[in-house]
Amino acid sequence: MFRLGARTFTTTARRAAQSVAEMEAPNAYGIGVSKAQGVVKGLTGAIGNTPLIRLNHISDATGCEVLGKAEFMNPGGSIKDRAALFVVKDAEEKGLLKTGGTVVEGTAGNTGIGLAHVCRSKGYKCVIYMPNTQSQGKIDLLRLLGAEVYPVPAVAFDNPENYNHQAKRHAERLENAVWTNQFDNIANRQAHIETTGPEIWAQTKGKVDAFTCATGTGGTLAGVTRYLKTVSDVFLGGSSWKRAAFVYPVWGKLTERAGSSITEGIGQGRVTDNLGQDIDLLDGSMHISDEKSIEQVYRCLDEEGLYLGASSCLNVAAAKELAENLGKGHTVVTMLCDGAYRYADRLFSKKWLTEKKLLGAIPKHLEKYIVLP
Numbered sequence: 209m210f211r212l213g214a215r216t217f218t219t220t221a222r223r224a225a226q227s228v229a230e231m232e233a234p235n236a237y238g239i240g241v242s243k244a245q246g247v248v249k250g251l252t253g254a255i256g257n258t259p260l261i262r263l264n265h266i267s268d269a270t271g272c273e274v275l276g277k278a279e280f281m282n283p284g285g286s287i288k289d290r291a292a293l294f295v296v297k298d299a300e301e302k303g304l305l306k307t308g309g310t311v312v313e314g315t316a317g318n319t320g321i322g323l324a325h326v327c328r329s330k331g332y333k334c335v336i337y338m339p340n341t342q343s344q345g346k347i348d349l350l351r352l353l354g355a356e357v358y359p360v361p362a363v364a365f366d367n368p369e370n371y372n373h374q375a376k377r378h379a380e381r382l383e384n385a386v387w388t389n390q391f392d393n394i395a396n397r398q399a400h401i402e403t404t405g406p407e408i409w410a411q412t413k414g415k416v417d418a419f420t421c422a423t424g425t426g427g428t429l430a431g432v433t434r435y436l437k438t439v440s441d442v443f444l445g446g447s448s449w450k451r452a453a454f455v456y457p458v459w460g461k462l463t464e465r466a467g468s469s470i471t472e473g474i475g476q477g478r479v480t481d482n483l484g485q486d487i488d489l490l491d492g493s494m495h496i497s498d499e500k501s502i503e504q505v506y507r508c509l510d511e512e513g514l515y516l517g518a519s520s521c522l523n524v525a526a527a528k529e530l531a532e533n534l535g536k537g538h539t540v541v542t543m544l545c546d547g548a549y550r551y552a553d554r555l556f557s558k559k560w561l562t563e564k565k566l567l568g569a570i571p572k573h574l575e576k577y578i579v580l581p
Contacts, residue, residue: 251325251326251328254283255289257403258281258407260276260411261275266512266531272536272539276514276543277543280544284318284322286545288321288322288545290399290404291395291425292326295313295323296326298395308333309332311326311333312334312337313334314336315336318546319425320350323336323388324355333356336355336357340362347359358371365478391482393481394481394482397431397434398431400431401434404428405431408436416539416541417442417538418442418538419436421542422522422545427483428543430483433490443492443534496525499566510577514544517548520545523543552580561578
């Protein structure tokens, strides 16, 4: 039998405590973060509380603090985890979704991935309708997560065959099922009033001068806008692809643009219920070309070490432009919506870049990252 004398035990315990102290000392930040985050109950407890990352190269170049909210660090890999959790919780609280039920949504991808994760964690079935223009990587991932996926032709919202309308009809055919309706379900916006906005305010210690992000459903822009405008006088602006369909406020009026772009999930030809709640609080908008956005994909990788998707880099380009317009000494925050992992076969493909006439937008010294045919 193993025996340990009292004196030996005391000496061993003292040495162990000393060793732990020595290990903790050089990693005080890491220990602090682990203690702050603690142990969460299941996957849904890990959604949110993402860090703000200082974009060093852009911050130094503009003389501003340009910060990106690292939403790619959510369990499902994108900002849409927040909306997914809140629309499901909303359905539960309203009694629309019970044990063993089915969640149905129309989505361009990331909300579906967030919902698939949340549904797996909570024991629900998940059905996703999406435009067949989305990347195969997103479709494959949804199916790997156990979701039923129906890619359908991409048609306008006013067409009854639009993927959102098909999702609604699917849910109506089932018992114990809910169409979460991310575009017009303001539980989406509420996620950002209750989590994203307060996190940004706390992380900047209330020193945020401006916020900008692109909009699809409008939930992030509206929710963060509502919170930040409640606590301070922050400049808030929407950003969109220059050629994307987007309705935006300019000096109190609504102006509509139409077109298409390389991004997935960004751009909207109507004011959604999420965006409509707070559109009057927005101070302006910017329009970023595909060329600027794709260039920023490569610059963020090379200069910041960040492997970001196109919508994230649209936001980075907009934040850079906003910082330049505001002048030195300001703090500008934007959203790093997701990583490039789901889009690599496009963003880093010479063939795809050539087809989209974007190859020339990438600086020559960064062409080394175009590693796919």
